[in-house]
Amino acid sequence: MAGLQALGHNPVIDTIVYQLGHTPWQGLRYYDLIWPSFMLMTGMSLPFSYAKRSLTQTHGQIFLRVFRRALALFLLGSIRESVNLKHPHLVELSSALQPIGIAYFCAFLLVRKSWRFQAAVGASILAGYALLLAFVPAPGVPAGSYQQGTNLVAAVDIAVLGRTHEEGWGTVLSTIPTIATTILGLLIGELLRSDWPQKSQIRIMALVSVSCVVLGLAMDPIVPVIMKLWTTSYGLASAGWACLLFLAFYVVVDVRGYRKGTFPFVVIGMNAITVYMGRTLVPLERIVDIFTKGPAAAVGSFGPLFQATAVLGVEWLILYWMYKRKIFLAA
Template identity: 30%
Template sequence: MSLDALRGFDMFFIMGLAGLVVAVTNLFPDSSTMIWLGKQMEHVEWNGLTHHDTIFPLFLFIAGISFPFSLDKQRSAGKSEKEIYFKIIKRGLMLVVLGFVYNGLFKLDFEHLRYASVLARIGLAWMFAALLFVKFNTKTNVIFAAVMLVGYWLILWLVPDSATPFSLENNLVGTIDRMLLPGQFAYGDFDPEGILSTLPAIAMALMGMFTGKLVQLPNEQVSQKKKMTYMIVAAIAFITIGLLWATVFPVNKKLWTSSFVCVVSGYSLLSFVLFYYVLDVKGYTKYSFLFRVVGLNSITIYLAQHIIDFDHISNFFLGGIISHSPENIGVVISKAGYFATCWLFLYFLYKKKIFIKV
């Protein structure tokens, strides 16, 4: 239950909560706290970290946590290793294709299509991590994850012939994408979901899988209290390592730097511990329904916002109120209406027991 709720909480910001928070903070232009909160709903331009930069990696981390449970279910159902591998690859590639769809595949303008995407990054990183998780034991995979993070740092640092290898203009990630990746990029000649930066994302997906494997252990073997203690200690360690690493390898989401992966892995662990404690340990599930409605159809709402005009639906009902309100209040009502419309759409699917999964 904690996984579905945390996934839903994460998606809240994607389906309009971030815009609503910004609209509310704009009501208090002289408040330093509100200005800071509003900035947290935006991505940093290059180096640095805001809350908005944690949304995507948290989703990938959650996908990693859920895999050990899915794997055990498949094995209990008698699935062969070959069948499991096929399902992993199929799911990964389906997410890549859905990324193409999200970016405008049906316009049939292949020359200007953006082939890299958030969904492709999740699909490929999760897929390669899952293949490693099935094939090798945890100790070996920990080594793989460490090698990927350290190796990524060394490659970006040592390979480019530049005094600024981690800059927007001179990084190796962009160079490789410009050589191998067709179509259009997100930022001119650079894409944050390109080829080489998938490597540290695989390591992050593996960290989620290690977490899932820990939680999966019987409580008789490792108590829930010990599990939470281990996760909190690991989270603090990840954040500390990430911040220390950032002195030579900046925290940067667009490059998915190793320091970024460590810091957001720590944040993701702490977020999961909180939801795990409240929902699964203490059983306080009354209000989790608000999140789970979204978490159970997360891919659906991500794609639906690109297909369905939720703004139009919201304005159909609230347009009159908005037009008769002061401008800044009207923006808040509009953003709240959009968010509510998205949630009610998912609630309708929930009531009809329609869950679209890859």
């Protein structure tokens, strides 16, 4: 962010900087799609991994493996947030890893159900959550309040965890609708594994994606699009956009076979958990800063951009080293 801002102010740079930050409260930016994208991809991977493992393992064995992975994700999230907050936090659902672990396990429970049943469960979760926020009050919180600091989600965190987020939002209740995003991923994964013609698969994904975006944004005047509460409107709109992003890459890379320039992203994607955890556990920015202070000062206002690029470069080289040696850290 600071690196981009060093390039000066113009409509293009300002728009990019704006999109690379979370919305303070109500609204939707590109950066707000990262977490839903993880949820979506987690669900999409389930049909493929289940089909592969079911060739050599029983359902019970796969269940135990999924449970262990979900627990590992939960504990990794706990470690990350304990380091961030500088004191132990077993349950800190603002870390993406803990909700992903929960949603991953819940979606697995549906893996052998029909797509209609899966879709019904996902829709019921979103509808039920919307009704909950709209009609259930809490001490000091009127029903239907979506205000920062005065909402049912924050009230539940205070009741369950004894605390809420300093910015006036909570995580316990809002973890529930993330399961619906993962279920959508599960449905897409099953569609991609099906015998449907590729063009039909693309049309269905496009239709579902656009429908989710339109419905989510249409709900905004009544049910505000708020990531930090994971409102139903946000869940729909963000999942739709995340699905459209996946569809764009799927068409370009897998359907049309245009893979030039994708390798750097493959290296990162193969060790996504390493990237996510490493940023917290290893002060790489401080280390790189020691060696880049001089050159950064020499380029003046472009110093922050130079240092940010250097950090990204070092991170990628570490991941490339792991990739070449087939070291992949997965829960």
